Amino acid sequence: MIKKTLEKKLQKIWAECGFPFPTISLELPKNTLYGDYATNIAFSLTKDWRMSPQHAAEKLCDAISTHPEFANSVVFNVQNGFINLRLSDAFLWEQKNQATAFPETTDSTLLEYVSANPTGPLHIGHGRWAVLGSTLFNLLSYVGMPVKSEFYINDAGNQIVKFYNSVDAARKKEPIPEDGYHGAYIHDLAASAKDPLQANLDHHKETLFKLGITFDIWFSEKTLHDSGEVVSTIEQLKKAGMTYEKEGALWFSTVQFGDDKDRVLIKADGALTYFAVDIAYHQEKIKRGFSRLINIWGADHHGYVNRVRAGVAALCGKHFLSEAHFHFIIGQLVSLMRGGEPVRMSKRTGDMITLDEVIDEIGSDATRFFLVNKGPDTHIEFDLELAKTKSAENPVYYIQYAHARLSGILKKITQKTDAPLANWELNPTERQLLLHCVQMPDVLWEAAQHLVPHRVAHYAFQMARYIHLFYETCPIAQADPKDQEKRLLILVTAQKTLAEALTILGISAPTEM
RNA sequence: GCGCUCGUAGCUCAGUUGGAUAGAGCAACGGACUUCUAAUCCGUAGGUCGUAAGUUCGAAUCUUACCGGGCGCACCA
Incomplete structure (x- = not known):
């Protein structure tokens, strides 16, 4: 670095x-x-x-x-x-051959993302968290931070009951309950003998796999109930004197940990709140040995951040109030448009475009690049028609083409390696490219420190720009032997570096286009 | 009403702990293929960084107030 x-x-x-x-x-x-x-x-x-x-x-x-x-x-x-x-040019050449040693990190990180309810298909918003999460995961791994990825399966609670009821009703050809799920997919699920929840979950896995995403851990909410984890978490809070009863419900005084009001753990009807389960879940994460938690949530859940943070701080220590140990990335929602008209994304309407359909329309590489290229805080407005008609102008092709062009040269010219470099002086274009290559470790390290995966996308794009310029102005086949040798070395470095950046982004590096 | 978040070129967006003359892509206009892939390159044009104050050597960046968009404000999940 x-x-x-x-x-x-x-x-x-x-x-x-x-x-x-x-x-x-x-x-x-x-x-x-x-x-x-x-x-x-x-x-x-x-x-x-x-x-x-x-x-x-x-x-x-x-x-x-x-x-x-x-x-x-x-x-x-x-x-x-x-x-x-x-x-100096000499220094740049020297750096090119230096192996990068990233500082060691002691924290072991659990990165939780997507965690969509298994009650319906994934939409474009899930796609955004998915791409952000997996890029971040690749990034942290690359710089040597111990990290595991986890998908939390909400397979217990009210919504699941409603979901099953909806499918059952469809199977019996009865009208679907008012408060149930009304998407067209419910009838598809009803037509199959498969367990509908498992079917949805399998479908999630398939969709994510299309984007090149797999998870280390699929964590079932149900196991928290079965193992008594939730009950014991509540007991623990009671013993610590952080709960009280009011109007028949059990409350947790989260205010003292930065929440804006206290929260209910057990409702007056005796049922657990989702919040109670969730803090048990997060405590369980820490029990598993993770010292740093990162959650990627949609903006529609951002109001939930403080209470979960408060809960974890109360149970596991106040250091979890700090971003360094418990970090939330709040991804703004994606407005999906089609020909200028907004497309509704509610699972309950049936009138929605699934993530699956988007990937099929514009491809995994373009989907990933589009969703990771922007900071998580920006509101994305994504017009499907536009994405389809302009797919050839998507920056991802610009980047991939840069890689393919370099590959094209290597196919025609074989590199001579062993001789010491006769001419190592760099012209501005060569220098710019080589400098950018050797700066990659710094860029990745800082992106990992700040948890900003989109910077990798910008780095790759900048790299492509320099490569195209190099390609246009620094001929290799017809250069004299001294220049040819030097440029081939730069070329190989650039190609390798770009390929690494693309790997982190989860985007393919084609050798021809 | 309260909270979070965003507002930068016609459009989509970068802009690193506050730094030097505000940056790309797309769209527009003008050039470059007899060449290792033109899915490319070069050039031109495009800006009160939402508004107004404050902080200081210096603000798109920090503070406050307002304007505008999004999302949340359950004993739902």
Whole structure:
């Protein structure tokens, strides 16, 4: 990781020179003319040092610019108070061959996502959480964080009863209860002898598999009831004095843990609330040894975040109030349009487009890219007609084409590897591409730290841009042997790097298109 | 009404702990295929970063108020 390494080096050397800074953080200048990295440290010194940022930066730069540690690797210059760093070509070549060692993480993470009710088919919103979750999972795994993925199956409770009643009614050719499920799929389920819940679940698995998604753990809610976990969780809360009775119900005072009001655990009719089950579930996760929980939820459940967090904090320790140990990613909903008209997505109407249909229409790669390319906080408006007619212009093809083009060259030209590189000087296009390649570990590490999978998509797109430019302006077949050798090495690196990014995104890297 | 969230180019969206002249794609316009794949590249045009204050060397980013969209506010799941 270049950036981290440079930050540490700078900090160390400045400390030796008598400038102890707690941390140095490098940023990527917007304008690449300034350099590859920059630091604004001088701006924070103006008061103490009683000098202008420019002056302070020059002083700091003097201390390091001739340091042997940076000889042949970094060129410094000061502009507008910023200290700019430019990496040498030799350094870039060296980095290309360096294996990345990501810092070790002690936390063991459980990533729960999708967790759709098995009472109906998955819709595009589920697709979004699914793609976000699986990309995040790939990302965390890639940077060496221990992580397991889990799908929580809501196979108990009221909705399940209503669901079974609906299918039963359909089987008996009776009208479906008012408060039941009225989708057309209910009749399909009724026509089959299979258990309808299991049938839905199998269908979920198939749909997710089409997107290349599998889960480490499928966790059944029913097992929490059967094992007595829910009851014992409530007992535990009672003993801790965190519950009280009011109007015939048992309440949990979650307010003291940041919730805006207290919540019912056992209703006046003696039934458990979903909340009671859910905190038992989350406690169970921690009992299984996970020290960090990440949940991806739809925005329609965001009002639920605080009470679950409060519950977990009460049972398992206040550190779960912190995002570092219990993180929620709230995915905004996806509005599905067809020809400018909104498509309703309710499971109860029957008038819905399923995730399955979307994947069949535009393909897994495009579906994944479209859903992961945007931050989870944005509201996506997705027009199916538009997606179909413009599928050839989808950025995912731009990226895949970049990979295919490189493959095309490799098919025609075989690479000679062993000879030492005769010409390692980089022209701007070559340099841009190689630099971007060796920066991947930094990008992935930071994306993993901030839990922002969409940054991987942007990285891949940027990579494709540089590859196309390289392809257009740096011929290989007709280049002289020195350039050819050098460019082939860059090409192989770029192709491998892009393929890795695509793997994390769960998108195929075709060798021809 | 309260809470969460979003508002950046005509459209869809990036913009990293606050940094240098605000960034892409699509759409529009003009160029580049006798070449390793033109699903590409180059160029032009496009902006009161919702509005108004505040914080400071410096704000799209932080604070407050308002405007507008989405979603939540159950002894449903």
